Amino acid sequence: MKIEQIYTGCLAEAAYYIESNGEAAIIDPLREVGTYLKKAEKAGAKIKYIFETHFHADFVSGHVDLAEKSGAEIIYGPTAKTAFKSHIARDGEQFKIGKVTITALHTPGHTLESTTYLLTDENGKDHCIFSGDTLFIGDVGRPDLAQKGELTMEDLAGMLYDSLNHKIKPLADDVIVYPAHGAGSACGKSMSKETFDTLGHQKEVNYALKASTKEQFIKEVTDGIMPPPQYFSKNAAINKGGVESIEEVFEKGLNALIPQAFEDTANQTGAILLDTRDPQVFAKGFIPNSINIGLNGQFAPWVGALITDLQQPILLITEEGKAEETITRLTRVGYDNTIGYLDGGFESWIAAGKEIDTIESISATAFETAASEAEVIALDVRKPGEYESEHLEFTLSRPLDYIDDWMSEIDPKSTYYIHCAGGYRSMIAASILKSRGVENVIDVAGGYGAIKGTNLKRTDFACPSKAMKV
Known part of the structure; x- marks a missing residue:
């Protein structure tokens, strides 16, 4: 046996x-x-x-x-x-x-x-x-x-x-x-x-x-x-009815696109640009309007939580040789409509002279300095239970899971500091805010784990006026 x-x-x-x-x-x-x-x-x-x-x-x-x-x-x-x-x-x-x-x-x-x-x-x-x-x-x-x-x-x-x-x-x-x-x-x-x-x-x-x-x-x-x-x-509905073979999904998704073809396809289809690179690598340069969900984290569940339409066309920006793995992990949660990936990765986009965007990512120490010198708007995108366990006194609980529920509160002209537990979810949130027209988003690298090493005041109980109701 x-x-x-x-x-x-x-x-x-x-x-x-x-x-x-x-x-x-x-x-x-x-x-x-x-x-x-x-x-x-x-x-x-x-x-x-x-x-x-x-x-x-x-x-x-x-x-x-x-x-x-x-x-x-x-x-x-x-x-x-x-x-x-x-x-x-x-x-x-x-x-x-x-x-x-x-x-x-x-x-x-x-x-x-x-x-x-x-x-x-x-x-x-x-x-x-x-x-x-x-x-x-x-x-x-x-x-x-x-x-x-x-x-x-x-x-x-x-x-x-x-x-x-x-x-x-x-x-x-x-x-x-x-x-x-x-x-x-x-x-x-x-x-x-x-x-x-x-x-x-x-x-x-x-x-x-x-x-x-x-x-x-x-x-x-x-x-x-x-x-x-x-x-x-x-x-659950898919599992009751059955689904197409994964080979058919690969045939459609493993479509290598040079930068111009990638850009044209994005414009013609309205596809989501999904960048699966490491969050800190993404922050240094990415295709405008792309969303970062790193392949090295809980990639598939976060795609499932944040991309509401399973039929949404998806174009991928991955590390070299990671396109097939990314498509595989997307199919595990029912996202079968990958229509191509950027051939040569982000480096080919730069080589083609295409426009790029960045997200500022600062250390916990720099965040401490900023928060000490002036009043800042800081969003804690961890889950409510994590926030209630311990958080900074001045941060607002805005769980990434429910970003569509609190997005209407965001002022595109304001500056937002964003952190999670370790830096994975905060970059997802920052990239989504950026893609929706919020220019001044600043990621706190290392998240709450790094912040705990600063002198910023923390509390171990929820602040009802600041904790978002979900």
Whole structure:
């Protein structure tokens, strides 16, 4: 028996490869399915099943493409309805993969079809569960994504409590928990950086498993949940209906454009100019009106949070050789309309004598000096919880996630200092403000981590008059 966790840090997502006696199964596959096909081919195994723990909202699954290329059967849990060929498992239904058995345990709560898959080894011992978004390490799945009709978030939280207590907690303490996500995913609120654990340890440390009553559980699980990113519902719909092959997306997107052709295409299509270089490299020079979302951060989730139209044409400015990786990561969250990239990168734009723009980026010490000499407008674009934990006394909470909600407050003639935790999100915000006509934006390099080394006054509680309501 072989179990391999295939973890993708950008999405904080875990897929799984299971193999036994010449047969294999994949759990929660990503869009690019070549990885799974190669693993099975190398092992001389046939992929028999593709198990989906639920209709994912935070990424586009590769289930349909993988089924077509491998001949495997797609399995969903009870109540799921798909527009493609699939097998809807009964609660308790078993599936054989070589000498191991997978049992479908219907565990609604995160979504109505959410299902945990219990793996029993060849000796009949329960070995592990693939818990999807039902149970994370340190957390459980958010219960607000599948509200329908009169069904409320609290109703779903109650279902989740029953699922955990009736289906998962009765399992042996040495059963390994393999979740679909880790820290950084918006599918929960306080996930651990660990990506697996024993069920027994989770019973000891996971707040949601320690709740003594359903009422307490509902209160704790629903408290402090932020609105989901706008792309979640769109990705869930894609996963129910299926999506085009990634090869077709590459054929359209891997279109190298010389600077003049790049500029002409941008003007003709209204494409977003997405620059994926390092934030500090971007600040020193970029194509006017381009947006910086660095490839070395949580690239795909931020694209999903900030670009509202999945069909929006996108033109890329990347580091040399990074166009294909960028397109791959865009497709993971449903952005399939990349129409080209700048051949030769930003250097070719400069060589062609094209116009460029810059964003001033200053050190935390320079920011301290500026704030000490005069009153400044400083925007803290971290999440509300980060701001409430600790912030500068004079900064305004303006979370990047909700930039469209607070953009109307911005005066294009004013000067804005922007910081986040480390400098990644602040450059995204600064580039968006620049693209919308706000000329005087100044990024604080190193973010709050660097600012803490200054003498600027901080507070560890929210200022109601300054914290934006979202």
